[in-house]
Amino acid sequence: MARVSDNLFAAEAVLRFDDVSLAYGRNDPTLRRVSFSLKPGSFHFITGASGAGKSSLLKLIYMAVRPTGGRIELFGHDIARISSRDLPLMRRRIGVVFQDFRLLDHMTAFDNAAVPLRITGLRPESYRNDVAELLSWVGMGERMHVLPPTLAGGEKQRLAIARAVVARPEIILADEPTGNLDADMSQRILKLFSQLNRLGTTVLIATHDQGMVERSGMPVLHLENGRLVSQVPGTRP
Amino acid sequence: MTDTYSRRWRPAPFLPDTDNRDGSLMFVMATLCFLACLMALALVATNRAVQGWSDQLNSQATVIVRPRANETPDLAAARAAEALAGVPGVTEARALEREKAESLVEPWLGDITDLEDLPIPRLVTVDLDDRNPATSATLAAALKARGIDGIIDDHSIWTRDIARSAAVLRLVCAGVFILITTAAGAIIAFATRAGLLARREVVEVLHLTGAENIYIARLFQVRFARLAAWAGGGGALAAAAIGAALRLAGSGSDLTPTIPVIWSDILAVLPCPLVAALVAAMAARLTAERLISEIT
Ligand SMILES: Nc1ncnc2c1ncn2[C@@H]1O[C@H](COP(=O)(O)OP(=O)(O)O)[C@@H](O)[C@H]1O
Numbered sequence: 001m002a003r004v005s006d007n008l009f010a011a012e013a014v015l016r017f018d019d020v021s022l023a024y025g026r027n028d029p030t031l032r033r034v035s036f037s038l039k040p041g042s043f044h045f046i047t048g049a050s051g052a053g054k055s056s057l058l059k060l061i062y063m064a065v066r067p068t069g070g071r072i073e074l075f076g077h078d079i080a081r082i083s084s085r086d087l088p089l090m091r092r093r094i095g096v097v098f099q100d101f102r103l104l105d106h107m108t109a110f111d112n113a114a115v116p117l118r119i120t121g122l123r124p125e126s127y128r129n130d131v132a133e134l135l136s137w138v139g140m141g142e143r144m145h146v147l148p149p150t151l152a153g154g155e156k157q158r159l160a161i162a163r164a165v166v167a168r169p170e171i172i173l174a175d176e177p178t179g180n181l182d183a184d185m186s187q188r189i190l191k192l193f194s195q196l197n198r199l200g201t202t203v204l205i206a207t208h209d210q211g212m213v214e215r216s217g218m219p220v221l222h223l224e225n226g227r228l229v230s231q232v233p234g235t236r237p
Numbered sequence: 238m239t240d241t242y243s244r245r246w247r248p249a250p251f252l253p254d255t256d257n258r259d260g261s262l263m264f265v266m267a268t269l270c271f272l273a274c275l276m277a278l279a280l281v282a283t284n285r286a287v288q289g290w291s292d293q294l295n296s297q298a299t300v301i302v303r304p305r306a307n308e309t310p311d312l313a314a315a316r317a318a319e320a321l322a323g324v325p326g327v328t329e330a331r332a333l334e335r336e337k338a339e340s341l342v343e344p345w346l347g348d349i350t351d352l353e354d355l356p357i358p359r360l361v362t363v364d365l366d367d368r369n370p371a372t373s374a375t376l377a378a379a380l381k382a383r384g385i386d387g388i389i390d391d392h393s394i395w396t397r398d399i400a401r402s403a404a405v406l407r408l409v410c411a412g413v414f415i416l417i418t419t420a421a422g423a424i425i426a427f428a429t430r431a432g433l434l435a436r437r438e439v440v441e442v443l444h445l446t447g448a449e450n451i452y453i454a455r456l457f458q459v460r461f462a463r464l465a466a467w468a469g470g471g472g473a474l475a476a477a478a479i480g481a482a483l484r485l486a487g488s489g490s491d492l493t494p495t496i497p498v499i500w501s502d503i504l505a506v507l508p509c510p511l512v513a514a515l516v517a518a519m520a521a522r523l524t525a526e527r528l529i530s531e532i533t
């Protein structure tokens with residue numbers, strides 16, 4: 001297996017957008033000439049009104065859509081030039097918390113959290129303790145055997161986060177992770193991301209919750225009409 | 238409690254088990270397997286019967302002896318038998334008695350025992366050495382050397398006819414078999430497509446978490462191969478039951494049954510589950526791989 005390996009410290013950016021544009025079909029561009037870069041271990045928010053293109057920007061990073069212009073570099077690789085053989089390996093280095101969770105309803109919370117490890121072909125014995133530990137860490141220790149449809153919103157959210165981080169990705173992308181949660185739960189979720197960030201993971205969170213962004217004091221990428229209008233530096237580097 | 242859960246945890250199938258309880262698909266596959274097995278049975282039984290008939294015909298020749306003016310038919314036949322018995326590659330040559338010859342022509346001429354004078358040609362049957370049979374040319378030469386007027390029938394017309402019919406039958410069987418196999422493959426491809434679209438969320442999650450397309454395709458491959466193996470087993474069993482019935486029905490009388498099945502012919506259905514599984518695996522794999530790269 002050809003591991004797409006990079007030395008994070010040698011690479012100056014985990015992620016780099018150069019004049020990236022995206023248009024769906026013949027519609028007006030959703031993203032116009034967006035440029036920015038993320039340093040390893042950084043923590044950023046993407047803000048913007050609904051429809052501003054936050055989700056689209058994340059989709060470009062996790063390679064669910066292809067840019068119509070510009071260049072995206074991930075872990076030092078131009079994603080347009082990654083071979084289809086290496087693509088899955090690249091995806092395993094990214095953890096995604098989808099806006100709609102995308103949990104598999106016929107499998108237990110434990111099964112859902114284990115997906116990223118399981119698809120690598122590892123034996124269950126080698127990772128099931130890690131999964132259990134992680135689920136406890138996100139406060140799902142008592143809910144491992146439950147099917148997603150019976151989970152509360154906050155529980156689904158935490159399960160989705162557990163699945164996103166279980167394989168220790170180098171970058172975490174979260175799309176409105178506090179969308180339908182009360183302030184208390186939002187705080188807990190945000191704390192989770194901070195903890196992961198402190199462990200060295202690069203974090204990028206799309207949100208329209210301006211209050212949460214301000215409280216966190218983290219840097220912001222603000223989208224307006226598909227343009228990146230400011231790269232607001234945070235109070236913390 | 239959670240500790241025991243995680244310690245006992247085994248991965249749940251990515252494709253829910255409930256999807257596997259597809260009765261109509263199972264029925265169609267089993268029916269196709271049953272038909273394919275019947276074809277195989279018929280082919281094996283016929284091939285064996287044809288071989289038997291050909292061997293029998295090839296190991297015998299018949300000589301029609303025409304007596305000369307100054308000798309009786311019986312004498313001519315006896316001389317011919319003697320001449321032929323000495324030819325290398327002949328194990329035995331017998332002149333048939335008049336009654337035997339008469340009984341042979343009876344179906345065509347009726348009872349002719351009263352017509353003493355009717356010059357019925359005498360027949361000499363020649364048994365040939367299986368390993369090194371005398372050719373009709375050597376037999377003719379031996380007759381000519383003794384001045385005997387005879388026509389040699391080495392049954393080649395019959396064996397050629399049988400061989401031709403058998404070849405046609407084989408071709409038809411092969412054609413029908415290919416048709417059945419293709420139909421089975423097409424049905425599995427169809428089912429794979431439906432199954433994959435019905436479980437699109439699974440495919441997408443696996444894809445986005447970094448599963449290889451082959452990993453996802455294999456889920457469908459395994460599922461349909463398993464289903465086809467069961468269907469193949471069912472179809473094979475049913476065909477074997479028919480074969481057994483034919484065998485039991487055929488053994489009762491001296492008459493050759495329409496299809497002379499013997500017990501070992503029924504073994505022809507054995508590969509069915511494996512072949513069905515392989516065909517299904519291939520069809521599912523190809524369909525899934527193509528569809529996955531289309532929708533992701
Ligand atoms: N798959 C799609 N096909 C067509 N248009 C899309 C698609 N996804 C998003 N859009 C459009 O792109 C724009 C940005 O959407 P999105 O990225 O979801 O914004 P946000 O996440 O900031 O609300 C919207 O106008 C939306 O209608």
Ligand SMILES: [Mg+2]
Pocket residue numbers: 054055056099175
């Ligand atoms: Mg969105």
